[in-house]
Amino acid sequence: MRTWHPGLRGRAARQLRRAWRYGPPVILxxxxxxxIVLGxxxxxxxxxxxDGLSPWQALFTACSAVTVTGLVVVDTGAQLTLFGQAVVLVLIHLGGLGLMTFAALTVMALGGRFGLRGQRLVREALDQTSPGDVLALVRHVxxxxxxxxxxxxxxxxxxxVPEMGWARGLWFSLFHAVSAFNNAGFGLLPESLxxxxxxxxxxLVITALFIIGGLGFTVVVDLWRRRRFRALTLHSKLTLVGTLVLAVGGGLLVLLLEWNNARTLGALPVGERFxxxxxxxxxxxxxxxxTVDTAGLGVPAMLLVMFLMFxxxxxxxxxxxxKxxxxxxxxxxxxxxxMGNAQTTIFRRAVARDAVFRAHAVVMLSxxxxxxxxxxxxxxxxKQAPLDVFFxxxxxFxxxxLSRGITADLSAPAQGILMLLMFVGRIGPLAFAYALARPRPAKVRFTEDQVQIG
Known part of the structure; x- marks a missing residue:
């Protein structure tokens, strides 16, 4: 079987084998x-x-684009040229779909094949646990x-196009469609949309793009293949139900909390508030x-948005x-x-204990x-309001x-903390901890004992 690195010999092959010892999370x-550095x-x-970007502004913008965040320290539409905007768009695509997905597509286009290690790396990039046909999933993605x-x-x-003309209208449409599907949030106007x-x-179009892009590729492929809710996997069912509840419930709460806020919904005609x-x-x-001023949100609505962002x-x-x-x-x-149940169950299925432990670990680390x-x-x-800073x-992460309008006003060290949060948030806190700790399975089992909780 051909490996993922055909033709490597000598020093290059030894370096690649050495890198594999650290595991896929480190490589990703x-x-x-x-x-980020190249961008x-x-x-x-x-x-x-x-007018020229400083090295720090360029680094922050590249980090925000690769991690598909959208926090900015310069006006993307006004300060970046068409070339700069195109660079941001490419970085968004690479960061959104994943480097390993593009690597897989490149190998496929060149007629190559993935070995077991290469498939393992793409599975990690797509957050897959089953050893199925990874390249088939990549094609679907x-x-x-x-x-x-x-x-x-x-x-x-x-x-x-009717509003802006063919050239600017098409570019505006392309930029926002790619940014929306990849959940990046980069826009070409300072007031966004x-x-x-x-x-x-x-x-409808913008929200449909980022909702579908945010469902997860395996969920969308599962929907396409099985078509019926009852036939879907447990993961797909939980994701769809959770997304629906959070979207509808969140929308009703925002409507209730901001209806009379003159800085947000209250400034719009009644029909547009919905x-x-x-x-x-x-x-x-x-x-x-x-589509409304995020800095104008009241404290209750701001806390709700923070909860949804988390x-x-x-x-x-x-x-x-x-997630x-x-x-x-x-x-x-x-x-x-x-309820005193030994298993975590839903839809007549039990959630694996490993998944429960991972969920608690992800939340605690986050x-x-x-x-x-x-x-x-x-x-x-x-000098900034603490709640704005936490926002x-x-x-x-x-x-x-979304921003309260203070990103560009923060000091370089504070912006560095934001970049670290963007980076960790994109690759996942659990993967990041794994990358740092490189845990190994325990070879010894100890006697269990009770600890008082609560």
Missing amino acids: AASFAVL ALLLWLPVASV ALLAFTLEAVGVALLATVW SAWAGHPLIN WAAWFTAVTPRTAGFN IGGGSNSTASGI VSTFMVLLLSTRAFL LILLALAGFILVVLAP EAVSA GTVG
Whole structure:
């Protein structure tokens, strides 16, 4: 069988074998880091911006694009040239669909084959645990992404081409379709999509793109193959139910909390408030666009948005956060404990114990990271409101991109903390911890003992 690295000999082969000892999470993290640096170098070029970006601005922008976050320290539409915007778009695509997915597509295009190690690495990039046909999944991922983006461009162009002309309208449509499907949140206007807060087509197309992109590729492929809810896998069912409940429940709460807020929904005609409430509730799944002023949200609505950003989207998707399935497993395992059940069950299926442990580990690691990073950010930004600072931290960790308008005003060390949160949030806290610790299975089992809890 041909391996993933055909033709490597001598020193290169030894370096690749040495890298494999650290496991796929380390290689994936290193790949993202290399892509960020390369993207920063391209954005630093004079041709990429109008007035020239500093190395730090270029690095922050590249990190935000690769991690599909959308937090910015420069105006993407005004400060970046067409070349710079194209670089951001490519980085979003690579970061959203995953470097290993593109690597697999490249090998397939060249007629190569993956060995077992190569398939393991792509499985890690797509968050897969079963040793199925990885390349078949990659084909579905690529076909799904490019098809939906093309449909999105065509629909958005029917609105923006008449308004802006063919050249700018098509580019505007392409940029926002790719950004939306990859849950990046990068826009070409400083006020994002606020000018179309009540436009039905813009609201439906943009939200459909980032909801589908945020469901997870395995869920969408599962839906395409089985068509019926009862036939879906347990993971797909939990993701779909969780997404629906969070979107509808979040929309109703935003509508209730912000109805009379003159800085957000209260400034819109009654009919447009429903569209804006829907958009505000679903964009925290890590999309990052906004049709109302995020800085104008009241404290209750802001806390709700932070909660939704923390949960994020689906596993193996373009979204981040702790993931909807993780949140659902956490709720179900808590219910099972309170009811005295030995198993965590739903839809006549039992959730694997390993999945329950992973869910609790992801949430705990995420909370610890956010608490520590938020504390440091508050210390580094004493002039900013602490709640605004925590909002930026949660947005960075969830790779959302929503902001209270303070990102560019933060100091370089504070922006560095945000970049770290974006990076960890994209590759996943559990994978990041694995990359650092390289855990090994325990060879000794100890006698269990009781510990008082609560």
